[in-house]
Amino acid sequence: MRLWLYYFKHAFESILGNRLIYFISTGTISISLLLFAAFVLISANFNNWAKSWEKSLSLSVYLENGTDAQEKDEIAKAIERVDGAEIKAFISKEKALKDLAETLGSQVGLLEGLTKNPLPASYEVIFRNRELSREELKNIKKSLEKVKGVDEVQYSEQWLERIEGFIYFSRILGLIVGGLLCLAVLFIVTNTIKLAIYARREEIEICKLVGATDWFVKIPFLLEGAIQGIFGALIALSVLFFSYSMFRVRTIQLFGLPVMDVTFLNAGQYVLVVFLGLTLGLLGSFVAIGRFFKF
Amino acid sequence: MIQLFRVSKYFGVIAALKDATIRIRKGEFVFVTGPSGAGKTTLLRLMFGAEKPTEGQILINGINLGRVGGSRLDFLRRQIGFVFQDFKLLHRRTVLQNVALASEVGGEKWTTTRKKTHQLLRAVGLTAKEHAYPLELSGGEQQRVAIARAMVNDPLILLADEPTGNLDPEITRDIMILFRSINLRGTTVVVATHNKELLRNTDQRVLFLQNGMIHE
Numbered sequence: 001m002r003l004w005l006y007y008f009k010h011a012f013e014s015i016l017g018n019r020l021i022y023f024i025s026t027g028t029i030s031i032s033l034l035l036f037a038a039f040v041l042i043s044a045n046f047n048n049w050a051k052s053w054e055k056s057l058s059l060s061v062y063l064e065n066g067t068d069a070q071e072k073d074e075i076a077k078a079i080e081r082v083d084g085a086e087i088k089a090f091i092s093k094e095k096a097l098k099d100l101a102e103t104l105g106s107q108v109g110l111l112e113g114l115t116k117n118p119l120p121a122s123y124e125v126i127f128r129n130r131e132l133s134r135e136e137l138k139n140i141k142k143s144l145e146k147v148k149g150v151d152e153v154q155y156s157e158q159w160l161e162r163i164e165g166f167i168y169f170s171r172i173l174g175l176i177v178g179g180l181l182c183l184a185v186l187f188i189v190t191n192t193i194k195l196a197i198y199a200r201r202e203e204i205e206i207c208k209l210v211g212a213t214d215w216f217v218k219i220p221f222l223l224e225g226a227i228q229g230i231f232g233a234l235i236a237l238s239v240l241f242f243s244y245s246m247f248r249v250r251t252i253q254l255f256g257l258p259v260m261d262v263t264f265l266n267a268g269q270y271v272l273v274v275f276l277g278l279t280l281g282l283l284g285s286f287v288a289i290g291r292f293f294k295f
Numbered sequence: 296m297i298q299l300f301r302v303s304k305y306f307g308v309i310a311a312l313k314d315a316t317i318r319i320r321k322g323e324f325v326f327v328t329g330p331s332g333a334g335k336t337t338l339l340r341l342m343f344g345a346e347k348p349t350e351g352q353i354l355i356n357g358i359n360l361g362r363v364g365g366s367r368l369d370f371l372r373r374q375i376g377f378v379f380q381d382f383k384l385l386h387r388r389t390v391l392q393n394v395a396l397a398s399e400v401g402g403e404k405w406t407t408t409r410k411k412t413h414q415l416l417r418a419v420g421l422t423a424k425e426h427a428y429p430l431e432l433s434g435g436e437q438q439r440v441a442i443a444r445a446m447v448n449d450p451l452i453l454l455a456d457e458p459t460g461n462l463d464p465e466i467t468r469d470i471m472i473l474f475r476s477i478n479l480r481g482t483t484v485v486v487a488t489h490n491k492e493l494l495r496n497t498d499q500r501v502l503f504l505q506n507g508m509i510h511e
Contacts, residue, residue, distance in 0.1 A: 003402055017387070206383050209345065210444065211373035212400035213366050 003216075011223035014196055022228065025192040029232030029277065030239070032181045032188075037240050037265065037273045043174050044269060045262055050163045058088065059125040059137075061144055064151045067121070071149035078147045079125055082140055084132075088124045093117050120151055134164075182280060185232070189225050189284025196224060197292055204292075222285045229281020233274045237265075296321040296452065296483045297342055302351030304337055304507075311337040313507040315351070319485065321451075324478045326494055327487040329504035335487035336380060338504065339454045342485065343377050344368050356451060373401045376445030376482075378455035382437045384429040384444075390416065391425040394443045401448060408447075415443040418473055420466070434461035442470060452483045459490055467493070 015022045096119040101108050141153040297319040304312040311334045327335050340346040344360045353360040384393050398408040416422050419439035438461050459467040478484045503510045
């Protein structure tokens with residue numbers, strides 16, 4: 001315990017003694033970790049958005065022409081038996097045609113030549129409080145298509161694929177950007193600790209001459225790296241939180257419609273950024289001292 | 296306690312020590328003398344494990360220095376006090392912290408370290424300057440700090456390289472009394488010096504070094 005007090009005392013003394021170098025170094029680490037944390041924030045929000053979008057997935061169950069009321073009831077019951085499924089609306093053939101006419105707007109004339117309504121009636125189904133994989137959706141589609149009176153079941157597969165593709169791309173991009181930022185932090189810490197070792201090489205030599213073990217000399221440097229990493233991470237998180245509070249953007253809107261709720265990092269993500277700072281700080285010091293002492 | 300078997304040390308083609316065989320018993324007080332550049336410092340640094348011999352073997356308290364390294368060598372060094380010719384003091388630490396350092400690296404309790412440090416600073420006459428920094432002291436005072444640091448761990452062996460080089464005759468006498476008293480408590484003391492005055496009045500063993508060769 002006493003030794004650890006000694007190590008911390010000397011680590012802090014060294015930091016205070018080389019204030020400018022450590023200020024610049026911790027500042028640069030903060031900027032790198034701020035970019036990383038911002039990336040985590042954006043990525044986490046997109047993930048949440050994609051998940052909520054998946055949650056609000058809907059199915060369209062198209063009925064065969066001439067389906068009677070009893071069959072419609074049977075289909076509705078079959079839909080409600082699916083876990084989490086809820087019928088949002090029944091769209092009759094007439095309503096479907098009316099909706100199409102509204103969508104076409106000025107080009108409604110295209111429908112004038114129709115002798116009979118070609119559109120099928122359908123049930124619009126949504127899933128509440130349930131995340132569905134594409135496999136599950138496929139199974140639901142298959143089972144509903146077996147019900148008598150059901151012509152076809154459709155869901156927005158393309159959209160799902162796009163979202164999944166986007167999440168995959170953002171993860172790859174995150175790994176590349178995050179990896180480069182980590183390398184930058186590692187480089188900064190290594191060079192700062194190297195400077196500190198150069199400044200104190202005489203002290204190291206004297207400590208060794210009076211019988212200090214290698215670890216007795218190394219531990220304060222490792223602590224200096226760890227302190228830089230943790231401070232860098234805490235400053236980065238504070239700046240990010242301050243910016244988040246300043247802009248007060250809680251909901252992103254598109255054409256006046258709420259598209260995405262913006263939330264700040266959760267506790268786990270906080271710990272991740274601090275842990276990353278600590279690990280990079282320790283690793284940077286380890287690399288720097290490894291060049292002066294043989295392990 | 297200290298044994299050298301046919302030890303030679305070369306720096307390039309220059310021989311600092313040639314085929315030296317020495318045996319220093321536990322509790323002995325030995326002077327090593329000779330002109331400048333004769334190899335006195337090299338001999339002491341070899342005994343301390345700060346230099347490796349080019350040829351031969353060195354045994355300290357039965358431990359072959361050629362076969363120890365890492366933490367065992369660090370541990371051995373804590374049992375050997377060394378007074379360096381250039382003092383090797385930490386300029387950013389006070390007199391008290393410099394003396395305490397040798398005790399701290401061994402993980403000694405702070406209360407014990409502090410007590411011992413105060414005792415030694417009193418013995419070398421530096422109690423009033425315990426909070427001063429080395430650069431605020433005279434050469435003689437810095438040397439006394441180095442001596443106190445070498446003695447703080449109650450070493451089995453004390454090696455001193457020109458310990459009285461910067462001291463006036465009165466302090467030189469006090470320092471020699473200090474060395475003698477630590478020697479009487481069982482510490483083996485080896486002092487390298489070219490101070491003829493010290494050697495004239497001594498009945499201790501004297502090793503004479505010239506051109507890297509030892510003569511008793």
